[in-house]
Amino acid sequence: GAGVSQSPSNKVTEKGKDVELRCDPISGHTALYWYRQSLGQGLEFLIYFQGNSAPDKSGLPSDRFSAERTGGSVSTLTIQRTQQEDSAVYLCASSSLGTSGRRDEQYFGPGTRLTVT
Amino acid sequence: KNEVEQSPQNLTAQEGEFITINCSYSVGISALHWLQQHPGGGIVSLFMLSSGKKKHGRLIATINIQEKHSSLHITASHPRDSAVYICAVARIQGAQKLVFGQGTRLTINP
Numbered sequence: 001g002a003g004v005s006q007s008p009s010n011k012v013t014e015k016g017k018d019v020e021l022r023c024d025p026i027s028g029h030t031a032l033y034w035y036r037q038s039l040g041q042g043l044e045f046l047i048y049f050q051g052n053s054a055p056d057k058s059g060l061p062s063d064r065f066s067a068e069r070t071g072g073s074v075s076t077l078t079i080q081r082t083q084q085e086d087s088a089v090y091l092c093a094s095s096s097l098g099t100s101g102r103r104d105e106q107y108f109g110p111g112t113r114l115t116v117t
Numbered sequence: 118k119n120e121v122e123q124s125p126q127n128l129t130a131q132e133g134e135f136i137t138i139n140c141s142y143s144v145g146i147s148a149l150h151w152l153q154q155h156p157g158g159g160i161v162s163l164f165m166l167s168s169g170k171k172k173h174g175r176l177i178a179t180i181n182i183q184e185k186h187s188s189l190h191i192t193a194s195h196p197r198d199s200a201v202y203i204c205a206v207a208r209i210q211g212a213q214k215l216v217f218g219q220g221t222r223l224t225i226n227p
Binding site for chain 1: 150152159160161162165203205213214215216217218219220
């Protein structure tokens with residue numbers, strides 16, 4: 001079946017512009033995560049959505065970053081007034097609840113490579 | 118100190134060798150993940166485990182909860198196994214949001 005998809009795959013933007021990154025999770029997955037991988041650095045958590053609950057925004061690096069998830073499916077990560085340090089690969093992952101009630105493994109999308117010039 | 122530490126950071130081996138990558142963590146976890154990232158950047162989940170051992174093909178993952186340590190083994194390594202292998206943990210109170218190690222870059226030469 002279809003995996004997690006993200007668009008665009010690459011985005012080049014000028015410093016100060018706003019960008020929107022999209023994630024389509026696997027159908028039926030209730031949990032959705034955004035992560036970021038900056039050049040030369042490891043992966044870091046940004047934000048987590050679970051069903052209709054309030055999102056966990058504890059990983060967002062500044063108030064220029066926001067995300068929403070409409071209808072419990074598609075999510076959009078928005079970065080306002082982009083800065084060069086925002087350049088990174090932004091990864092989305094989704095997961096479902098396993099039969100034991102515990103979170104299942106996470107399936108990752110291909111990522112969006114953002115370059116801020 | 119990072120909550121998740123991997124070793125080695127880089128590993129080069131010859132085709133056919135047995136490979137071991139180690140991961141140590143310092144927090145209470147509900148699950149540990151091993152991920153594979155190829156040069157194109159895509160990430161694939163290899164294993165999610167909370168106890169014992171899992172095997173998939175030539176890959177084996179083990180975890181010792183008491184020692185807060187996990188290992189990823191590759192038997193009969195092949196050049197196509199060349200990738201970055203990432204250990205990540207889900208904290209017990211963390212709703213499965215992952216904390217990542219820095220990754221191990223594995224290169225298998227023919």
